[in-house]
Amino acid sequence: MTSTPPPRPPLPLQRHARAGRLTAWAVLVAGASLANLAHADRAAGATIARQGAGGITACMACHGAQGEGQAAAGFPRLAGQGQAYLLKQLQDFASGQRKNPQMEPIARALSAQQMRDLSEHYASLPGWKAEAKPAAAAQPAGGARLAMAGNWDAGIPACFACHGPDGAGVPPHFPALTGQPNAYTRAQLKAWQAGTRGNDPQGLMKSVADKMSDAEINAISEYLETPSFYGRRE
Ligand code: HEC
Ligand code: HEC
Incomplete structure (x- = not known):
């Protein structure tokens, strides 16, 4: 008998999505996972993040040296975000599905390979960590x-x-x-x-x-x- 890991519990998402839509969602997830099998070079991504490349501004100028973002300017944290999520955002800025005057031209200047490298790089950096939480909290409001x-x-x-x-x-x-x-x-x-x-x-x-x-x-x-x-x- 082969031992397979137990299936992941269903996401709460499934309670909110209509049954018919779930098929499309599954196809989308499978497609995105396949696209991500292509080789990504984390070190090359780190270099672009630090130095930019051929007219592309260094990402760290806005997103911080460790991808931590800049709260005062409203620039998001990238460090620790999922690789597939980051890659999708870059593709969406490039296609204009997600609009932003600063990110659209940058994303359009990146090659598909550079997008993969950068996503891999930022996904590998440590994410935000919660400080110790108080134990018993009152009913949250x-x-x-x-x-x-x-x-x-x-x-x-x-x-x-x-x-x-x-x-x-x-x-x-x-x-x-x-x-x-x-x-x-x-x-x-x-x-x-x-x-x-x-x-x-x-x-x-x-x-x-x-x-x-x-x-x-x-x-x-x-x-x-x-x-x-x-x-x-x-
Ligand atoms: C049914 C599932 C679902 C629920 C519930 C949900 N989200 Fe989301 N959220 C998503 C998905 C999927 C994305 C990613 C969208 C994409 O790929 O761009 C997302 C993305 C986001 C983002 C963008 C993050 C970024 O880094 O740009 C924000 C902000 C957000 N959600 C806030 C919220 C808030 C606040 C709530 C509760 C009021 C909430 N979400 C509830 C599914 C959900
Ligand atoms: C001039 C400042 C600036 C530079 C340089 C910059 N960004 Fe951004 N980036 C932004 C802003 C502003 C946003 C938020 C856009 C929005 O509100 O939708 C953003 C959002 C993003 C997001 C989406 C994050 C999320 O949580 O959904 C990704 C991914 C991203 N940038 C990657 C990069 C990469 C990779 C580079 C370098 C090649 C880069 N950025 C360079 C300003 C910048």
């Missing part, structure tokens, strides 16, 4: 509550149901949210509402963002930047 429990009156699912416990991400396709600059998270949720970020599989994130009030967007964005206050912020 505000942003923490949205993250952990959602707001079912408005049909908003818990963010961490898809983005993983503590919002640390579920590679390959669900990005980490914790530790991202407040301004960055807010801008992404607004971009989905406005339709300028239209790259989420099956419109999953747009359907979440569309249900959120401005107050909820502000609360969750602030919470996710410093979630070490887990459960006792408000």
